[in-house]
Amino acid sequence: MIDSRPRFHLAIAVDDLSAAEAFYAGVLQCRIGRASGKWIDFDLMGHQVTVHHCDAVREEARNPVDGEAIAVPHFGLILEWEQWEALAERLRACGAAFDLEPTVRFRGEVGEQATAFVRDPAGNMLEFKAFRNPDQVFARS
Numbered sequence: 276m277i278d279s280r281p282r283f284h285l286a287i288a289v290d291d292l293s294a295a296e297a298f299y300a301g302v303l304q305c306r307i308g309r310a311s312g313k314w315i316d317f318d319l320m321g322h323q324v325t326v327h328h329c330d331a332v333r334e335e336a337r338n339p340v341d342g343e344a345i346a347v348p349h350f351g352l353i354l355e356w357e358q359w360e361a362l363a364e365r366l367r368a369c370g371a372a373f374d375l376e377p378t379v380r381f382r383g384e385v386g387e388q389a390t391a392f393v394r395d396p397a398g399n400m401l402e403f404k405a406f407r408n409p410d411q412v413f414a415r416s
Contacts, residue, residue, distance in 0.1 A: 283322045285350055286314075287399050288329035294396035295326040302369050303362075320352055326397075333398070341380045349392065351402035353412060359389050359405035366393055374400060379407075385414050 289295040292315060299305045299317045305324070308316035314327045337344040354362065363377035375392040387407040394400055406412055 284325070285322070286325045286327055287350075287397075288333070289326040289395070289397035289399070290328070290330060291396060292326065292328050298395050299324065299326070302365065302371065322352075324350075335400075343375055343380075346374055346392065346400040349400035349402050351404065354403060354405045355409075356389065356405045356407070359391075359403060362403055363389075363391050366391065386411050 292313075296307070296315060299315075299319070300307050303317075303319065305317035305319050308318055308323070310316065312328075314325055317324045317326070336347045338347050339345070366373070367377070372394045373391065374394060375390065377389065377391040379387065379389050381387045388404050389407075390402060390404040392400055392402050
């Protein structure tokens with residue numbers, strides 16, 4: 276069955292395609308799509324993330340969220356709670372470079388969520404989160 280929901284496409288810079296492939300295909304278990312010697316498409320749960328080999332330097336901004344200085348930009352997925360727990364364990368087991376260790380934020384508040392921030396080998400920041408109540412993904416407190 277084909278999913279009719281729109282899918283996002285994100286292209287990011289990496290400085291090592293082999294390291295990117297090991298992280299996205301190995302650790303995150305993304306299926307590899309089309310590729311060339313300069314880029315690779317990954318299936319990130321139905322969304323297309325393309326890594327492009329570049330030597331570009333990125334300046335990182337930070338923004339305060341729930342007492343933490345969160346890296347901007349970042350991208351990621353909202354998972355089911357059990358999926359998030361399994362991914363957090365897999366990331367810990369492989370020694371992933373966490374910027375924010377797996378934790379629960381906004382405890383007892385609207386939008387309570389588990390979150391973890393991790394860098395890919397090129398330093399791109401990814402956030403994986405899960406909401407205690409999935410109906411609160413866009414809820415206002």
